[in-house]
Amino acid sequence: MLDPVLPTFDDVRAAAARIAPHALRTPVLRNPELDALLGAEVHFKCENLQRGGAFKFRGACNAVFALDEATARRGIVAQSSGNHGTAVAIAASLRGVPAHVVVPRNAPAIKLAQMREHGANVILCEPTMAARESESQRVLAQTGGTMVHPFDDPRVAAGQGTATLELIEQAGPLDVVVAPVSGGGLISGTAIAAHGIDPATTVIGAEPAQAADAFESLRQDRRITDMVPDTICDGLRAHLGRIAFEVLRRERVEVLLASEAQIVAAMRLQWDRLKVIIEPSCAVPLAALLATRERWRGRRIGIILSGGNVDLDRLPWQSA
Amino acid sequence: MLDPVLPTFDDVRAAAARIAPHALRTPVLRNPELDALLGAEVHFKCENLQRGGAFKFRGACNAVFALDEATARRGIVAQSSGNHGTAVAIAASLRGVPAHVVVPRNAPAIKLAQMREHGANVILCEPTMAARESESQRVLAQTGGTMVHPFDDPRVAAGQGTATLELIEQAGPLDVVVAPVSGGGLISGTAIAAHGIDPATTVIGAEPAQAADAFESLRQDRRITDMVPDTICDGLRAHLGRIAFEVLRRERVEVLLASEAQIVAAMRLQWDRLKVIIEPSCAVPLAALLATRERWRGRRIGIILSGGNVDLDRLPWQSA
Numbered sequence: 001m002l003d004p005v006l007p008t009f010d011d012v013r014a015a016a017a018r019i020a021p022h023a024l025r026t027p028v029l030r031n032p033e034l035d036a037l038l039g040a041e042v043h044f045k046c047e048n049l050q051r052g053g054a055f056k057f058r059g060a061c062n063a064v065f066a067l068d069e070a071t072a073r074r075g076i077v078a079q080s081s082g083n084h085g086t087a088v089a090i091a092a093s094l095r096g097v098p099a100h101v102v103v104p105r106n107a108p109a110i111k112l113a114q115m116r117e118h119g120a121n122v123i124l125c126e127p128t129m130a131a132r133e134s135e136s137q138r139v140l141a142q143t144g145g146t147m148v149h150p151f152d153d154p155r156v157a158a159g160q161g162t163a164t165l166e167l168i169e170q171a172g173p174l175d176v177v178v179a180p181v182s183g184g185g186l187i188s189g190t191a192i193a194a195h196g197i198d199p200a201t202t203v204i205g206a207e208p209a210q211a212a213d214a215f216e217s218l219r220q221d222r223r224i225t226d227m228v229p230d231t232i233c234d235g236l237r238a239h240l241g242r243i244a245f246e247v248l249r250r251e252r253v254e255v256l257l258a259s260e261a262q263i264v265a266a267m268r269l270q271w272d273r274l275k276v277i278i279e280p281s282c283a284v285p286l287a288a289l290l291a292t293r294e295r296w297r298g299r300r301i302g303i304i305l306s307g308g309n310v311d312l313d314r315l316p317w318q319s320a
Numbered sequence: 321m322l323d324p325v326l327p328t329f330d331d332v333r334a335a336a337a338r339i340a341p342h343a344l345r346t347p348v349l350r351n352p353e354l355d356a357l358l359g360a361e362v363h364f365k366c367e368n369l370q371r372g373g374a375f376k377f378r379g380a381c382n383a384v385f386a387l388d389e390a391t392a393r394r395g396i397v398a399q400s401s402g403n404h405g406t407a408v409a410i411a412a413s414l415r416g417v418p419a420h421v422v423v424p425r426n427a428p429a430i431k432l433a434q435m436r437e438h439g440a441n442v443i444l445c446e447p448t449m450a451a452r453e454s455e456s457q458r459v460l461a462q463t464g465g466t467m468v469h470p471f472d473d474p475r476v477a478a479g480q481g482t483a484t485l486e487l488i489e490q491a492g493p494l495d496v497v498v499a500p501v502s503g504g505g506l507i508s509g510t511a512i513a514a515h516g517i518d519p520a521t522t523v524i525g526a527e528p529a530q531a532a533d534a535f536e537s538l539r540q541d542r543r544i545t546d547m548v549p550d551t552i553c554d555g556l557r558a559h560l561g562r563i564a565f566e567v568l569r570r571e572r573v574e575v576l577l578a579s580e581a582q583i584v585a586a587m588r589l590q591w592d593r594l595k596v597i598i599e600p601s602c603a604v605p606l607a608a609l610l611a612t613r614e615r616w617r618g619r620r621i622g623i624i625l626s627g628g629n630v631d632l633d634r635l636p637w638q639s640a
Contacts, residue, residue: 024350027347027349029347029369030344032371048595049349049350049594049595049596053595117353135360169601227518268632271597271632273371273626274369275368275369275596275597276369276595276596276597277591277595277596277597308595312588312591312592312635313637313638315632315635317632317633318633318638
């Protein structure tokens with residue numbers, strides 16, 4: 001297998017210019033009580049308030065708008081049961097080209113509705129990796145469209161990095177930047193952007209202890225792809241991608257873990273204090289920082305709040 | 321009874337300068353789907369993200385910092401079971417002076433904890449107006465402190481108006497500004513600020529149909545103070561104050577009503593779309609606009625999102 005093409009800081013800057021007309025410049029929140037709890041100065045970059053309710057729109061938008069016109073017109077193909085599918089649907093609709101999203105039959109109805117609301121052609125398949133893959137190949141062959149991978153695509157990772165560019169413009173220089181890790185598009189873009197601005201910045205990936213494949217991959221210095229995640233964080237169940245593995249090693253990103261109880265407590269704490277809706281996956285950075293708080297005293301910290309798509313009928317602190 | 325002293329646009333501008341070092345400049349959110357639903361351009365001013373989780377901090381901060389040093393040092397006295405008490409506690413603690421908050425025994429424990437967290441001396445009393453009043457008088461006599469009323473105080477109403485000054489700075493000129501109505505501090509400040517900038521702006525107060533004393537007061541042209549509210553909106557159960565009644569008449573503010581079902585639906589809709597936490601009281605403006613949507617087509621509308629203090633264990637769309 002060829003080495004993957006890694007995105008560069010120039011790619012992140014080009015992505016920022018490309019998506020600027022389409023993506024929201026999300027606000028950065030501060031909270032005195034959370035600062036006091038960590039003994040640090042924390043800047044929360046609200047990608048939960050991004051279009052589609054997640055940072056995913058940045059990467060999808062960059063990938064869709066990077067295509068030449070003839071290629072784009074043949075359409076975009078994506079596999080997703082969640083935020084990436086909605087992000088691709090919105091980006092394709094803004095570009096005025098078709099989006100075909102292959103979705104497992106058991107995906108939440110609200111996700112299907114969101115994709116359709118943005119004009120996507122939703123294609124249901126059996127909920128197996130093999131079915132998703134073969135269905136996607138069929139759609140690609142039939143349409144001549146372009147697949148946009150949720151994370152293992154340098155245009156996608158570069159797009160995700162634009163959140164950190166903006167955050168540092170808005171908050172000023174940061175000592176530490178923290179983002180959740182799943183397939184690794186967000187944390188890769190985050191590391192490239194933060195280190196492009198200041199190579200001395202500490203970049204932390206935050207991962208559920210019960211889906212710790214990125215942590216293990218870095219520890220064993222080989223990409224672990226056979227762990228079975230068992231976490232409430234529905235956005236963090238993918239395995240670390242090839243691009244992310246290389247970027248995390250090169251950029252010396254450290255991965256910190258948080259338990260399920262720590263994640264739910266941090267989610268509730270942020271709902272209570274920040275008054276914004278975040279999904280469980282999005283709570284992992286603060287959970288991981290609180291679990292290691294003596295390290296962060298006096299530091300200027302940025303946290304990427306990754307998304308706010310949560311089932312409001314079933315909140316994790318409500319049993320039954 | 322003397323006519324009340326009404327705040328002026330100059331008072332609102334002075335308040336903005338006075339509270340600037342202490343209050344957050346809250347973000348203004350946009351949402352394409354909510355725009356489409358109303359056929360209008362809606363700018364949401366996020367006072368739910370203000371200190372203390374509500375616009376109340378603006379008025380309390382203006383009142384507390386307007387006092388001369390000797391007066392302030394004798395302390396601030398407030399009656400509140402909710403957001404105003406927390407707002408006064410935060411403002412007094414920022415000024416470094418004592419806050420005494422008289423709170424009915426049956427107030428939610430979380431509200432007491434918030435006030436105490438900000439250093440307030442919480443004084444419990446029986447849950448009657450008479451007990452609150454006599455207890456407040458006792459504390460005033462004992463401390464020589466200054467009472468800050470939650471709405472019927474021109475410094476408080478002027479402070480609340482600063483949210484609209486900021487909103488128009490951030491969003492540009494608006495055709496319509498909408499805020500919830502209870503005692504009327506917020507809607508008074510909103511009308512004075514909006515009309516100070518452009519007298520042609522339509523200013524709308526939004527009120528629960530089951531707590532429609534402001535609507536009735538304007539309709540009958542006399543202040544109605546004997547209605548018994550029966551609404552989920554715990555922040556909108558006060559009767560319209562004397563200042564607000566005069567300001568609303570003078571500024572030709574229109575009051576629109578929303579049913580309990582419309583309020584809960586609008587609350588859920590805003591949680592889903594805006595990804596910010598708003599309390600039921602805060603959902604009334606969008607509920608009232610949606611109920612009259614044909615009037616708003618093509619207009620530029622500002623909504624003051626008034627607060628986000630809600631019991632996360634008991635959400636109104638979850639029965640039992």
